[in-house]
Amino acid sequence: MRWGCFWLGGQWLLGLLLALQSIGFVYAQSPTDVGFAATVGALCAATFDEKNKIVEQIVQRGHPSAQPTLTALLEDRLYCRNQDQRVFLIKPAAEDAPTLNLIDPLTLKDAGSASSDDVTRIVTNNHLRRLLETVLARFGLSSPKSSVRLQAVKELERDLNEGNVQLLRERSAVETNSKVKKEIAIGLALASMDSSDARERLAAISVLEGSLRQDVLNRLQAVVEKSANGTFVESDEHVRKAAAKAIESIESRRSFYSGIQTVLFGLSLGSVLVLIAIGLAITFGVMGVINMAHGELMMLGAYSTYVVQLLMPSYIGSSILVAVPVAFLVSGLMGILIERTIIRFLYGRPLETLLATFGVSLILQQLVRSVFTALNREVKTPDWMSGTLQLNEALAITYNRLYILIFTLIMFAALLLVLKKTRIGLEIRAVAQNRAMAKAMGIRSEWVDAITFGLGSGIAGIAGVALSQVTNVNANLGQSYIIDAFLVVVFGGVGSLWGAMVAGLLMGVVDQLLQPYAGAVLAKIFVLIALILFIQARPRGLFPATGRAAESQ
């Protein structure tokens, strides 16, 4: 009941304060203000344990400034002035602002400014932040936004003491949003699991049965466990039976979803493999060029993303979309340059091509190191790509992986379209199948070679944009993916785009299925062994190229 009273009191005081200000009264210091100021002031020299106690005191005092002050403490915006050990809030400002604008915690009015050397930030730790979040959740429970209320309910559930349960109960009566209401019901049910009335516990279990949450499962499992002396913790047999049934139901649903999750993880890992391999499927598969610099073309794509973000720092959200064509052009042009200056003199000599392009890859790596230094470059993740898509309590996939999966499918479809439906695609296929005949038909095969290589390289650049979101952007980025790319192409069948697609996804899923049992290193080894055996049996891969040209090779 205490918190409810405090909250009403706080609101009333705040209302009064606003009323006083609006009619122009000078706000006079009352005894509560003095106490509040002294309590807050004590934060300056406090240890973490003392800070916890001070925060609780601030809450108990119920001063109208408590919420903004504690919020500031949570957000690292509460400072202590060195000269007189007084505490101030700081206005949120730009990172490099030379001075900090102070706000008085009592009146919440401007109190001048200070340089960052004159004030010391009041440091929080995990425990203190946890406490602050729970405390502030009580304020959030009456927020007009349902998402804030949902978060507040979740915070309160972490600490189901009498006060918090009472708050939840009160909120439950007036809550209109169904999601929040459901969350409150689960919170209250968790609380009534400790009730002394067996019927109440039974009712709580029937509510909890519908949830998929791990903490609910843990709570139910505690019911059926035996204590140290061999007797059941739960004395009532009906409750135990109901709990056992609920556990079974929750676990079977959870294991179903975790199976789906593993496949999703595999598909997302596979989609990265597909993305890095389809560019290679064109240069290696269609043209037969072993391009060891393919990884470095991906790296150039990733650095293009970095440069694009540098050029448009205030539009990070759209920078990735801009980076896609930029990376395609940069890597594509670089590819054409490599083809025109080196590879075209080496057609039909795979070993020389391999060595020459390996040299190119080293040159590109060191070039990037000289221009951008050897340090990792930070490519920012746009807001719409970060976070998790929570399908339900047991099934979640991170947005960046989801977008890469979708992006891969779009890329793949676009590439198929280009190769099958456009004139240049037709010419590429014609040259790949029979160069002499294509020439006889008036196709400029040299030009087509350059364009094909540029296309494959450009796609590598686009893959680099996607990789910049999942891994480090540095000069070695390409090296760590080039082997995988070749594996996928060989497994899928040289020259087959569909092969690369199926092979990449398959390798991803198998890897993820093995990983929980074998660990990351062994899983990879098993995949490799399986692949070697497969190639022994079917040297041309999953989707071997057919036709006269393929057979003559």
Added chain:
Amino acid sequence: MTRRSTWMGISLLAIALVFSARVHAQDTIKVGVLHSLSGTMAISETTLKDTILMMIDEQNKKGGLLGKKLEPVVVDPASNWPLFAEKAQELLEKDKVAVVFGCWTSVSRKSVLPVFEKDNGLLFYPVQYEGEESSKNVIYTGAAPNQQAIPAVDYLMKEVGVKRWVLEGTDYVYPRTTNKILEAYLRSKGVSSEDISINYTPFGYSDWQARVAAIKKFGSAGKKTAVVSTINGDANVPFYKELANEKISAEDIPVVAFSVGEEELSGLDTKPLVGHLAAWNYFESINTPGNKAFIQQWHAFIKNQKRTTNDPMEAHYIGFNLWVKAVQKAGSTDVDKVIAALPGLETPNLTGGIAKVLPNHHITKPVYIGEVRADGQFDVVWKTSSTVPGQAWSPYLPSDKDIVADWVSLNCGNYNKATKKCSGQNYK
């Protein structure tokens, strides 16, 4: 000027330069710098090379050492472990350097160790490592496990109340040895084996989603769980990105890292990582006059106000100052005399304490636990009340119980107290 006379001018100038350099070379003391400037480790090691160059520069401004100027000899072992040994040999036998500052990974240190012992060189090694070693020719200015890993686990156990542990590491000697010590330590504190999960991933691993989901699951068993991370190098960035994406907050499952400092975080968006922990012997955010001056000096030397400082840089700062003091005390750069002068020497560290060389060739260091801040720096949330002396051999491993390292009274780095035998270097 005709072309011929230009060429003559240039060659004369070149001869003059070579000549002056030779004259110059006679009254300099050569200092070897053995850090990778290319390859995977360049990310971390280039900074250390710059630190030593800055310290040499500073010492030369003060008038050099024993009346001579210091001359850096920088080589690039290119993150290639056998090349480390070759370059070390080149420094010791061809350039005849007085001292070498270098190495980062334990595998590179293990690779150069035989060279330093054979040629009787002197190496200052600046990075936290797994212990289980004490060489006459190496001064370990980084943390031993008892100066980083053990205090960090203690903090989590006592202050945070962690009951369940995930030991997550990169698959090589440092994480494996550290986790072996940590597992023995946790078991000795009564943690049951089902509450410890150990997992290794390869260098540069980037597909973390399944591992992070598994950690989340392991951590939701109702007991407070923490992750002790010995993940090294690049793999940290995607690991932390995945933690942020799957919304594992530090309040629920804190991750304490032994190889993640200011430098590593500078390539990351740290806002979702606030509260995750790191254990080091130095943080850039520690406010002491010595540290402030060091940061200013670093920014002026590197000409970039945004570059961070980190723990291994402090270790090089300490190591360089110790070497200077030892040379002054010995009155010579002769390796045997300098090594004899080193134990017992003291120099201030950057955080207001004293670093003292111990007979086992390790030094005393304070231990700090920091929480990541939104701006990529750390807030110190816990520290040891005084400095901790480094232990070469861990008392928690049964095989090391009787082993001591003492280069002053026993002249041995691996002495068995029970059998009274010395093995390893100096073994007769």
